[in-house]
Each structure stands twice: as structure tokens, then as C-alpha cells.
Amino acid sequence: MPLHRLIPLLAFVVLAWLLLQVRPPQLLVTLGPQQRVATRNALAGLHTRFVEEAEAWKIKRGLEMVREMGAPWIVEFFPWAYYEKAQGRRDFANADRIVDHANRQGLTVIARLGFTPEWARPPGTTFTHLDPQHYSAFADFAAAFAAHFKGRIAHFIIWNEPNLQNEWGMRRVDSAAYVEMLRVVYPAIKRANPDAVVLAGALAPTIERNRDVALSDLVYLEEMYIALAGSRRPWDALAAHTYGATIPPEAAPAPEAINFRRVELLRAIMLAHGDDSPVYITEAGWNDDVNWVNGVTPAQRIDFTIRALDYAQAHWPWVRCVAFWVFKLPAPARGYRDHFTFVTPSLEPLPIYDELRRALVP
Numbered sequence: 001m002p003l004h005r006l007i008p009l010l011a012f013v014v015l016a017w018l019l020l021q022v023r024p025p026q027l028l029v030t031l032g033p034q035q036r037v038a039t040r041n042a043l044a045g046l047h048t049r050f051v052e053e054a055e056a057w058k059i060k061r062g063l064e065m066v067r068e069m070g071a072p073w074i075v076e077f078f079p080w081a082y083y084e085k086a087q088g089r090r091d092f093a094n095a096d097r098i099v100d101h102a103n104r105q106g107l108t109v110i111a112r113l114g115f116t117p118e119w120a121r122p123p124g125t126t127f128t129h130l131d132p133q134h135y136s137a138f139a140d141f142a143a144a145f146a147a148h149f150k151g152r153i154a155h156f157i158i159w160n161e162p163n164l165q166n167e168w169g170m171r172r173v174d175s176a177a178y179v180e181m182l183r184v185v186y187p188a189i190k191r192a193n194p195d196a197v198v199l200a201g202a203l204a205p206t207i208e209r210n211r212d213v214a215l216s217d218l219v220y221l222e223e224m225y226i227a228l229a230g231s232r233r234p235w236d237a238l239a240a241h242t243y244g245a246t247i248p249p250e251a252a253p254a255p256e257a258i259n260f261r262r263v264e265l266l267r268a269i270m271l272a273h274g275d276d277s278p279v280y281i282t283e284a285g286w287n288d289d290v291n292w293v294n295g296v297t298p299a300q301r302i303d304f305t306i307r308a309l310d311y312a313q314a315h316w317p318w319v320r321c322v323a324f325w326v327f328k329l330p331a332p333a334r335g336y337r338d339h340f341t342f343v344t345p346s347l348e349p350l351p352i353y354d355e356l357r358r359a360l361v362p
Contacts, residue, residue, distance in 0.1 A: 045073025129169025
């Protein structure tokens with residue numbers, strides 16, 4: 001090839017090589033200054049899903065938006081399987097960034113613990129399966145988590161909706177087994193952090209009585225107290241889920257009704273057993289998919305949500321927070337689940353976010 005033609009080709013190759021060596025600038029995500037939440041209702045909270053968010057800037061901005069909406073509480077899921085992939089080898093780095101950003105925004109974190117790693121369950125079982133032989137392994141993880149986050153997280157939910165078959169390892173619902181698990185996990189957490197508030201329950205609101213499918217949250221809670229057999233309860237407070245379906249928040253509770261005030265029936269069971277500890281509502285809300293059987297209109301959802309917070313503030317001195325499901329999903333679900341959210345996966349605020357912000361921020 002003639003030299004005059006070779007020189008431009010060589011220049012192109014060198015330029016291409018140089019361009020490949022230049023890395024794109026990395027977006028620096030810092031914690032920023034310490035913030036505080038300004039709100040008219042100290043009970044307001046959101047259940048978040050940042051554990052599944054890959055982009056650090058979305059975690060920071062999302063938690064800023066929770067604060068800016070006037071919600072002092074968040075509930076976040078910290079899966080055991082994510083942080084202890086091999087027994088005794090734990091890495092909490094991804095959890096640290098969520099918790100540190102939440103703390104810097106002035107938010108109080110409630111950590112939900114569960115999700116069994118493969119090494120801690122029989123082959124072929126689901127991540128919600130935890131047998132008695134591995135209660136101590138889960139307790140070790142929970143204690144390590146509580147110790148690592150001492151001073152940053154004070155509230156811990158043990159498991160999620162154990163009164164549902166699919167949340168109890170695709171097994172028959174067993175309230176006594178859940179209490180036995182708490183007997184192992186509770187003291188481990190308290191030794192790691194004596195100031196920890198351990199929450200039991202997080203029961204799904206249901207009227208089902210078939211233990212192979214689900215068990216009424218009211219029956220399940222009653223059985224939890226029976227399983228104690230006079231011993232000290234291995235939990236400090238109750239976590240409750242109380243969805244509104246299509247019913248306004250002020251509607252009176254009834255055993256065969258799924259509505260917002262159903263939590264009052266759980267409270268009555270607690271008091272009947274001499275338990276005056278607080279209740280933390282860690283999932284609640286309405287859905288504005290009008291094509292879903294349990295959906296309401298977007299305007300109704302906004303109205304019911306604001307009224308629910310007002311009702312809880314006025315009538316439930318025993319409730320510490322009302323955390324609505326769910327701030328955002330990591331990606332579109334392309335179904336009714338998208339209609340529980342307050343912002344889009346890319347953090348564009350939905351009308352309910354803007355209206356709650358107007359209602360909550362002084």
C-alpha cells in the first residue's frame with residue numbers, strides 16, 4: 001500500500017485505540033448534608049424496594065423524594081440470601097449504601113429480614129423455606145446484621161407474612177413453628193443490640209381458613225399467643241399489614257372484611273393477652289388499577305390514603321408508623337402491581353406522590 005494511503009489508516013487506528021483507553025466519567029454519588037423530615041404526620045412511611053436498585057443515584061434521589069414527601073419512615077427488605085452467599089461469609093456493602101443514604105435524609109429504617117440462601121435449605125425448596133435445623137443460622141445472620149447496623153437501624157421485622165403458604169416455604173401454615181423461630185432469633189438480636197426493636201408478624205390480612213393455602217391473620221395471631229404457653233413473648237412489637245381494598249379507611253372492621261381498620265382487631269387480640277406493645281403498620285394502601293377487582297380510581301386512592309393517615313393519627317396512639325406499599329418498583333410490572341406505586345421506576349412522581357406531599361409537608 002502506498003505510504004500516503006497507509007498514514008491516514010494508521011492515524012485512524014491510533015485514534016481509535018486512544019478513544020478506547022478513555023473511560024467515561026463515573027457519576028460521584030455522595031451522601032450530602034444531614035437532613036431532617038418536615039411533616040404534619042409523624043406516622044407516615046413508605047415501603048421501599050431499593051435493595052433491587054442497581055444505580056446509586058436512584059437510591060439517593062429516591063430517598064430524598066421520600067423525605068421531601070414528608071414521610072419519616074421507610075421499610076426496606078434486606079434478604080439474607082443476598083448478604084450471606086456462603087455460611088459465615090457476609091458482605092453488607094450494598095445494604096450500607098441504602099441505610100447510609102436513608103439516615104442522611106433523616107429517615108428511620110425498619111429492616112425486614114428473610115429470604116433463605118440455598119445453603120440453608122433443602123434442595124428443591126423455595127427461598128421462603130426455613131426449617132428448624134437452620135433457625136440458628138438465620139439467628140446468626142440476624143445478629144450479625146443488627147450488630148453491623150447498630151446505631152443506624154433499630155427496628156427489625158422477622159420474616160414476612162408467615163400466615164401464607166407461599167411465604168412459609170410452600171408448606172402448611174404453622175404459627176407454633178414461627179414462634180419457635182422467634183425464640184431462637186430474638187435473643188440473638190438482643191445480644192447483638194440490646195436497644196433493637198424486634199417486630200413479629202407482618203401478617204397478611206386474609207379471611208382464609210385453609211392452612212394449606214393461608215390462615216386468617218386474626219386466627220394466626222391468637223395461635224401465636226397460645227404457642228407461648230405462658231412464657232415471655234420473643235418480640236417487642238407487632239408488624240401488621242392492613243390494606244384497604246375498595247373500602248374507605250374509616251369503615252368499621254369486621255372479622256370477615258379486609259379493610260384498613262382490620263388492624264384494630266389484631267390490637268384487640270393483643271390486649272386480650274395482656275400485650276400493650278406498639279403496632280407498626282409496615283404495609284398498607286390502595287391500588288388505582290380500575291380494571292382490577294380490588295382497584296379504586298386514582299382520585300379515590302389519593303383521598304383514601306390521606307384520610308387513612310389522618311385517621312391513624314387521630315385514633316391510634318398505639319401505632320408507630322403507617323408505611324404504604326410501595327414507593328417504586330425497580331422495573332415496570334406491566335400489571336396491577338404498578339398501581340401501588342408512588343413514583344415510576346425512573347423516579348417521575350405520580351399524582352399520589354404530589355398530593356401526599358401537599359398534605360404532609362408543612
